[in-house]
Amino acid sequence: QVQLVQSGSELKKPGASVKVSCKASGYTFTTYAMNWVRQAPGQGLEWMGWINTNTGNPAFAQGFTGRFVFSLDTSVSTAYLQISSLKADDTAVYYCAVIGLAEPFDIWGQGTMVTVSS
Amino acid sequence: DIQMTQSPSSLSASVGDRVTITCRASQGIRNDLGWYQQKPGKAPKRLIYAASSLQSGVPSRFSGSGSGTEFTLTISSLQPEDFATYYCLQHNSYPPTFGGGTKVEIK
Numbered sequence: 001q002v003q004l005v006q007s008g009s010e011l012k013k014p015g016a017s018v019k020v021s022c023k024a025s026g027y028t029f030t031t032y033a034m035n036w037v038r039q040a041p042g043q044g045l046e047w048m049g050w051i052n053t054n055t056g057n058p059a060f061a062q063g064f065t066g067r068f069v070f071s072l073d074t075s076v077s078t079a080y081l082q083i084s085s086l087k088a089d090d091t092a093v094y095y096c097a098v099i100g101l102a103e104p105f106d107i108w109g110q111g112t113m114v115t116v117s118s
Numbered sequence: 119d120i121q122m123t124q125s126p127s128s129l130s131a132s133v134g135d136r137v138t139i140t141c142r143a144s145q146g147i148r149n150d151l152g153w154y155q156q157k158p159g160k161a162p163k164r165l166i167y168a169a170s171s172l173q174s175g176v177p178s179r180f181s182g183s184g185s186g187t188e189f190t191l192t193i194s195s196l197q198p199e200d201f202a203t204y205y206c207l208q209h210n211s212y213p214p215t216f217g218g219g220t221k222v223e224i225k
Contacts, residue, residue, distance in 0.1 A: 035214075037162075045154075045162065045205055045216045061213040062119070095161055101150065101209050102168050108161040 002026035004096050004109035011115045017084040020112045022096030029077035030054050032105065036070065036081050037095040039111075048094075051079060086116045120144050122208055124217030130225040137193040139220045141206035146186045150210035153182055153191045156219075157202045165204075166191065196222070 007021040022034065036048040049060035051070040058070040069082040079096055093111040100106050121144040131137050141151065149169035154162040164173050166182035169189055179194040193200055201224055206217040 044219045047214045104167060104174055106164040111161055
């Protein structure tokens with residue numbers, strides 16, 4: 001079964017860090033880039049960036065540089081999103097997603113809620 | 119960055135209605151566009167890729183059209199399970215960008 005399974009909800013204090021995992025199964029992990037998408041409470045979808053699962057090279061959208069890190073462990077088909085120096089407005093659901101462009105392959109994780117509150 | 123302007127931002131419709139949602143791109147994106155459906159508390163699910171290709175398993179009442187700067191998602195006969203928020207996503211130009219979303223509510 002093709003799926004992405006993300007780690008569970010997190011409650012963090014401002015200034016802390018968080019690491020979200022996204023484990024892939026049912027397909028060859030290194031075939032597709034892994035995207036990360038943010039959705040703040042009651043808001044729309046925002047593409048954060050992606051990581052090339054072959055080379056490990058990341059690319060970030062504007063507004064997601066500096067405090068955001070994408071990483072991989074290809075031995076366990078898992079991608080990671082780490083956010084440091086958390087702020088209240090980082091509170092959001094974070095999705096990992098494989099988005100096939102001109103082809104049908106498109107799978108999303110179930111989302112990870114990160115809440116930043118003192 | 120390419121801006122995707124989605125309209126309307128919300129609409130009320132009845133079961134059986136024909137519904138049309140539009141996305142306009144700030145510059146031409148060929149047919150490099152997908153449409154997503156999102157229900158509360160759930161991950162987005164793609165309905166259409168390459169502007170007009172139906173994702174496997176998606177009911178045929180959903181259709182997409184357009185090329186260049188103007189794109190349309192049509193639901194030919196709205197069903198109860200279609201009440202959700204819909205987003206377009208362009209991937210022609212880096213970075214990929216989403217439209218602002220259209221919330222489809224029950225009239």
